[in-house]
Amino acid sequence: MTLASAIGAPIWVRDGQGDRPPGKIGAFTTSADGLWLVSANHVLAANGAYLDTLTGVYTTSGLVSRTVIFAELKPRGNRGDAAACRVAAPPGFRPTWPPGWRPFHEPLCPPRRTPVKIHAGGQDRFAIVVQRGSFRVDLQQAGLPGNLGEVEFADSLLVRTQDPLFLRPGNSGALVVTAGLRCRPVGLITGTSIEHGSDTVVISLLTHVLAALRLPPQILV
Numbered sequence: 001m002t003l004a005s006a007i008g009a010p011i012w013v014r015d016g017q018g019d020r021p022p023g024k025i026g027a028f029t030t031s032a033d034g035l036w037l038v039s040a041n042h043v044l045a046a047n048g049a050y051l052d053t054l055t056g057v058y059t060t061s062g063l064v065s066r067t068v069i070f071a072e073l074k075p076r077g078n079r080g081d082a083a084a085c086r087v088a089a090p091p092g093f094r095p096t097w098p099p100g101w102r103p104f105h106e107p108l109c110p111p112r113r114t115p116v117k118i119h120a121g122g123q124d125r126f127a128i129v130v131q132r133g134s135f136r137v138d139l140q141q142a143g144l145p146g147n148l149g150e151v152e153f154a155d156s157l158l159v160r161t162q163d164p165l166f167l168r169p170g171n172s173g174a175l176v177v178t179a180g181l182r183c184r185p186v187g188l189i190t191g192t193s194i195e196h197g198s199d200t201v202v203i204s205l206l207t208h209v210l211a212a213l214r215l216p217p218q219i220l221v
Contacts, residue, residue, distance in 0.1 A: 005089075006096040008119040008174055009059055011039055013046075013068075016053030020046070021141070024120075024174035025059065026188045027219040028095050029084075029210065035093065036084040036215060037064065039173030040188055040204075042142035044083035045070035049145045057085045071212035073144065076152040080204035081137075081173075081190040082212045095220060098124065101183055105218040107206035108184035109157070115179035116186055116203075120165050126179060127161035127201065135202045137191035141169075150194060157186065157203040158193055167192065167201060176203050185219055 005028075012022035023043030029036050037057075045051055045068050057065040065085035073081070097103060098119035110116065114129045135156055140149040159176070161167060172191065177183035187203040210217055 005093070008098060010170070011037070011043065011057065011059050011173070013044055013050045013057055014055045015050045019058070020050060020143075022170055023172035024170070024189070026173045026175045027185065027206070029215050029219050031215055034086050035089050035220075037087050038082075038084045038188070038209065038213070038215070038219075040081045040190065041070045041073055041083040042081060042139050042144065043173045044068050044085060046142055047073045047144045047148065049143055069213060073139075073148065073151055075148065075150075076154075078151060078153050079155055080208040080212050081153065081188065082204065082209040084213050084215065097221070100181065101177070102181055103177060103219075103221045104182065104184050105221055106184070107210070107217070107219070108178065108186060109205055109207070110178055110184070110186060116159055116176050117179045117183070118166060118171060118174045118176055118189065120168070120171055120174065125161070125163045125166040127159035127163070127166055129157055130160045130200070131158040132156070133158070135196070136194040137202050138194055139191065153190060153202055153204060155208065156190070156205060158196060158200055159203060160200050162199060167198070175206075
């Protein structure tokens with residue numbers, strides 16, 4: 001197995017139905033069980049639907065894992081869209097960060113009007129935090145079992161952007177950080193808000209994602 005280490009690089013699952021829609025590498029963290037690559041539940045697990053016939057998790061460098069964990073999604077009250085896969089890496093491994101990013105280990109929940117960014121299409125893409133609260137996301141296309149389509153996420157962030165490359169579906173699971181040189185990790189892209197329009201994106205707070213997966217409360221930088 002090989003390992004793509006670039007934060008924001010594509011990642012997807014291959015199962016009995018073939019290659020599933022890709023998302024993004026969100027972050028890496030370590031536990032007593034090893035190194036974990038963190039992304040969204042609906043990218044890596046589809047709430048368990050992908051795992052029954054899973055053949056592997058892939059990045060552009062090839063097969064990276066066959067071990068996936070996820071926090072179960074329910075119709076309401078979820079505190080994060082969370083999954084991770086265990087990956088092998090050499091001693092001293094560090095993720096490859098976008099140019100100019102100098103991230104902190106510890107996540108932050110920024111206040112309203114804070115500029116945030118992701119890395120997509122080879123460039124930084126920006127948004128503004130507009131609200132913290134509960135929001136609904138349509139995950140119908142993710143193939144969640146039990147006809148679980150509209151899913152509510154509690155204590156999440158809502159950001160607004162005019163950049164279509166921030167909004168594109170393939171960014172699910174991407175790491176959102178505060179804009180600026182010393183960026184703080186904020187959360188993972190979950191999807192477009194049903195209530196607030198197509199220019200808004202729901203962010204699962206990274207603190208909730210890591211807690212839901214029972215992983216340490218900081219990321220590898």
